[in-house]
Amino acid sequence: MNDGLKPETQLIQDGPFRDERYGAVIPPLYQNSTFTFDSWDALDAAFEDRSGTPTYSRILNPTVQAAERHLAALAGTEKARLFPSGMGAISAALLHCLRPGDHLITLNNVYGPAANLMGSYLPEKMGIQTTFVDGGDLAEVGAALRPETRVLYLESPNSARFGLQDIEALCALVKPRGVRVLIDNTWATPLFQKPLALGVDLELHSVSKYLSGHSDLVAGVVLGKAELVDAIATREAELLGGKMAPFEAWLLLRSLRTLPARMALHQANGLAVGHFLEAHSGIAEVRHPGLPSHPDHALASRQLSGFSSLFSFTLKTDHLPAIKAFFDSLKLFGRGVSWGGHESLIYSPAISAVKEQPPERLRAMGLAPGLMRVAVGLESPADLTADLAQALEKSQAAIP
Ligand SMILES: Cc1ncc(COP(=O)(O)O)c(C=O)c1O
Missing domain, CATH: 3.90.1150.10 (Aspartate Aminotransferase, domain 1)
Known part of the structure; x- marks a missing residue:
């Protein structure tokens, strides 16, 4: 990744992903499930280097990784993990951050299927308790906090009414209480809003919208510090199988350039x-x-x-x-x-x-x-x- 360049330049200069063999202007598509190695030791070393050397495309694929690196750089963070849909990214992030009996706070006007996931699926399957609040009202969020609150899930601007939440103030309010802040940043894209710099723990997107931009793919992404995103990758992504297809990542690389x-x-x-x-x-x-x-x-x-x-x-x-x-x-x-x-x-x-x-x-x-x-x-x-x-x-x- 060419650090220090403006996004317009960085997204076009594919840098380390350039085709070494033929100098093709577009990086190749690694449309394969598995990767082979010369020896026992080489395969063993690849398994040790889980997030660097691809062994199997559910775990790591070079085309998907190229798109993930661009997205992480754009969001100004360490790591990105792509998912087959925005809901895949949202559900993996929530499952990672919650345990049975935990409490979470989210918004009245949160995206509908995310509201159903938090308001009915997680309560039914995991005994999660969910409180819906306005999100524009700090006092209401403060009053909703409980000792067992583990997640504040934001979406700013939110769906249908496009109301905002003060991200920095909410992070300052809840994080000292051991609450992780997650945000759906699809509306703004990482280009127009940088919630991780304001204290958010995980930034989520439906890649199906502006990031892909051509209405030809459905995908999602989780962005944040390497430790947390890698933990989601090895637990929820690998075990529950939320894997982005290489062709869709290749289409996404095309979209990100513009x-x-x-x-x-x-x-x-x-x-x-x-x-x-x-x-x-x-x-x-x-x-x-x-x-x-x-x-x-x-x-x-x-x-x-x-x-x-x-x-x-x-x-x-x-x-x-x-x-x-x-x-x-x-x-x-x-x-x-x-x-x-x-x-x-x-x-x-x-x-x-x-x-x-x-x-x-x-x-x-x-x-x-x-x-x-x-x-x-x-x-x-x-x-x-x-x-x-x-x-x-x-x-x-x-x-x-
Ligand atoms: C704000 C918002 N978040 C998340 C999603 C879910 O994304 P996906 O359809 O990629 O699963 C959508 C989809 O419309 C959305 O509008």
């Missing part, structure tokens, strides 16, 4: 679309941490060095046919889940809930029926805002 350029454009496009929506008469609220109107904007400006392009906004109308008219009239936004790819996407977290819940109950959950989550891609913001404008017009025409 991460800084893509994120600069995502940031600019996201803010352009956010400003457009905020000025539109059909919109009640825009929740984008990069906009001064966001309640946590001051904290966001201090804690983040840039903004990605996933945010939410709420249509003024509660009338379902008008909400659907907006959603269905969009031509340039794919209707679907996920985010962080080059294409713009739209999703309403209320899609399933509106069928079951009255508007008052959705509001209590922070989910108005007209709440839209938008992932702004790399298309022209002029085309995207024109598309939103025509869909908003259709929506307004459908209000009785």
